[in-house]
Amino acid sequence: METLLIILLLLMIAGAIYALEAKDLLSAVVSFGIVGFGLVICFLLLQAPDLAIVQVVVEVLVLVIMIAVIINTTREEIKEKIPRSTYIYYILGFIFVVGFIYLFAVSIQGLSEFGKHSTRMATEYIKNGAVKTGSMNLVSGVVLDFRGYDTLGEITILFTAVVGILTILRLKGRKHE
Amino acid sequence: MKGMTIIVKKITQIIAGPIFLYGLYIVAQGHLSPGGGFAAGSFIAGAFILLVLAYGDKLRHLKTEEFESSLIETLGILFFIITALGALLLSIRLGFIPVFFKNFLTKGIPGNLFSAGIIPLLNIAVGMEVGGALFTIFLEFVIRSSKEGK
Amino acid sequence: MTLFILCITLFCIGLYGVLVKRNLIKIIIGLALVEYSINLFLILIGYIKGGKAPIVEKAAEGGIFVDPLPQAMVLTTIVIGVATTGLLLAIAVRLYKKYGTFDIQKIKELKG
Numbered sequence: 330m331e332t333l334l335i336i337l338l339l340l341m342i343a344g345a346i347y348a349l350e351a352k353d354l355l356s357a358v359v360s361f362g363i364v365g366f367g368l369v370i371c372f373l374l375l376q377a378p379d380l381a382i383v384q385v386v387v388e389v390l391v392l393v394i395m396i397a398v399i400i401n402t403t404r405e406e407i408k409e410k411i412p413r414s415t416y417i418y419y420i421l422g423f424i425f426v427v428g429f430i431y432l433f434a435v436s437i438q439g440l441s442e443f444g445k446h447s448t449r450m451a452t453e454y455i456k457n458g459a460v461k462t463g464s465m466n467l468v469s470g471v472v473l474d475f476r477g478y479d480t481l482g483e484i485t486i487l488f489t490a491v492v493g494i495l496t497i498l499r500l501k502g503r504k505h506e
Numbered sequence: 507m508k509g510m511t512i513i514v515k516k517i518t519q520i521i522a523g524p525i526f527l528y529g530l531y532i533v534a535q536g537h538l539s540p541g542g543g544f545a546a547g548s549f550i551a552g553a554f555i556l557l558v559l560a561y562g563d564k565l566r567h568l569k570t571e572e573f574e575s576s577l578i579e580t581l582g583i584l585f586f587i588i589t590a591l592g593a594l595l596l597s598i599r600l601g602f603i604p605v606f607f608k609n610f611l612t613k614g615i616p617g618n619l620f621s622a623g624i625i626p627l628l629n630i631a632v633g634m635e636v637g638g639a640l641f642t643i644f645l646e647f648v649i650r651s652s653k654e655g656k
Numbered sequence: 657m658t659l660f661i662l663c664i665t666l667f668c669i670g671l672y673g674v675l676v677k678r679n680l681i682k683i684i685i686g687l688a689l690v691e692y693s694i695n696l697f698l699i700l701i702g703y704i705k706g707g708k709a710p711i712v713e714k715a716a717e718g719g720i721f722v723d724p725l726p727q728a729m730v731l732t733t734i735v736i737g738v739a740t741t742g743l744l745l746a747i748a749v750r751l752y753k754k755y756g757t758f759d760i761q762k763i764k765e766l767k768g
Contacts, residue, residue, distance in 0.1 A: 331659070338662040345666060345689050349673045354681055361685050364666075368692055375699050376709040376722045378540035380730055382532075386548035387738050390640055391688070393555065397648045398745050399681065402752045407679050407759045426668050433664045434657075443659055444705035451725045458724070459712040463613035463622035464537040467710035467721065471728040472542070473628045477590065477607035480628075483732040484635045488583050490739035491576065491639045497746045498646050540711065544735055636735055643742045647749075 331443070334374060341367040354404045358395045362388065379468050509562030518560035526553040529637075536629040537622040543629040547636025555644050575645065579638025586631035589624060659700055666693040680748040680758045684741060691737045695730045702726035 344363030351357040365388035372381040441447055448455065454471055464470035472480055509515065529549030532541035590607050597608040614621030670693060673686025702723035710724040748758065755763050 334659055335662065338659065338666070342662065342666055342669065345669045348685055348689075349669065349677065349682055354679070357682065357685065361688070364689060364692055368696060371696060372699065375703050376707060377699055377727050377730075378709050379542060379545065380695075380699070380727060380734065382541060382545040383548055383731060383734050386545070386552050387640075387734055389552070390548070390555070390644065391738060391741055393559075394644065394647050394742060394745060395681070395684075398749055402749065403758070406682075407757075422672075429668065430661065430664055434661065437657075437660055440660075440701065442657065443700060444703060446702055446704050446723060448704075448723050448725075451723045454724055455710070455721050462609060462625060464625050465622075465712045466537055466539060466542065467712065467724040468540075468727050468731065469537050469542045469625060469629065470622075471724050472731060473625050473632075474607070474609055476728060477628070479729070479732060480632065481586065481590070483736060484583055484586060484632060486736050487635065487639045487739050488579065490736075490743050491579060491642050493743050494643055494646055494746045495576070497743075497750055500750070540709065542731075544731055548735075640738065643739070647742070647745070 330374065334371060337367050337371055337374075352406050354399050354406055355396070357406075358392060358399060361395075362392050365391070379466075510560050514560050518556055522553050522557050525556065526550060529553065529633075533629055533633040534619070534626070537625045538619070543632025544636055546629070546633040547638075548640060550633065550637040551640035551644070554641050558645070558648070575638050575641045577638075578634055579642060582631050582634030582636075582638055585634065586628060589627050589631060593624060660697070663693055663697045663700060666696075678759050678761055680751065680760060683760075684744045684748065687744070688737070688741055691733070695733060695737075698726040698730050 341364045344360050344367070348357045348361040348364070351360065365384065369381050369385045369388070372378075372384060454467060454475065458467050458470045458475075459465060462470040462474040464474070526549075529546045529552075532539075532549060533543060533546035536542035536546065593608040593610050594604055594606050597610045598604045600610055602608055602610060609623040609625070611623040613623055620626075667690055670686045670689030670691075673689065674683055677683055677686065702725070704720055704722050707720045707722040710721045710727065751763060752758060755766050757763065
């Protein structure tokens, strides 16, 4: 189980690196799909079927939108010329990443290990959630009953984003000559 | 945007209906089995996206492109807020402590289809909202930008 | 512990894309990678070994469940992620129509 997750994560990392380094934008978007669908399998293995259902549909949607954008504009990657004198930046970036991961590893010492999580707040939800809300699906109960305000905020953000997209794409800007 | 070949159109005719019905099933069973409003909204939007991609914008003469889907989305968020406010107002009358999002309907027997108070109603509202929003985003990107671009 | 480190590596790759790349589409892909890695990290924290998916069976009460709280939070995050990605792509399309390129350095030079 844990080895399977490690293999999946390594595959996702490989897909992510190729997505950022590909010369063609279309192949970059397609290999970005590796990360999303790998995430779906991770959710299924980690006992989260609700998330897997949502993620698999949403990932297809994001890929369709990205491919539509690329087909309507351009698929050529910008040719970047890397000057010789930028080795110092690579070294600095490497040091930064190593320091970042080290700080992360120090800061998660307080967390319990993988698979040995102790539910503090959710103990009440698990014990009495089905009786209090009447919902057999505990995730639905938490989303819509215990944490209804979060869902209200979430759908407000969704509404605002859609209004923003409609506004931005309908604007008539000055023509580029 | 043009449609696809006859094979894709025929397959789409057969499977788009079951996908839509599966979305409705998920939103109805959201408090019993995995799923709920978010998943159901994505499924319903997916069924319509499949139809538009296969048939092109000749389908239903998409002139007022995203008017109806954004109307559904707006109605979804309105329904959500009205249910929450109604729970606040009706719980005073029914003798509960008045709280926003109060689950004032009867809980029923857990496991039945008609149970869990207002959770199925809120699930329907969230499903409308998410489905309308995702389909509006899709239409705006694919139909409009292929009409204006190039 | 290895899983957490791999997860933060994915985060770092996304951050690299946001900071270094000059193409707008690549920057958006980097942001989406950051979001995915955070989702995965939250779910990894909530996992309990041998736990079942948080759905109460009809007859058999009891048994260990995985934590439903991170799952509920991540469920909303995924849908918000689509909306924000769509908004960023809309801005990218507008910029392309005005300047004819995705290169942020050229966009910075071509003012007006």
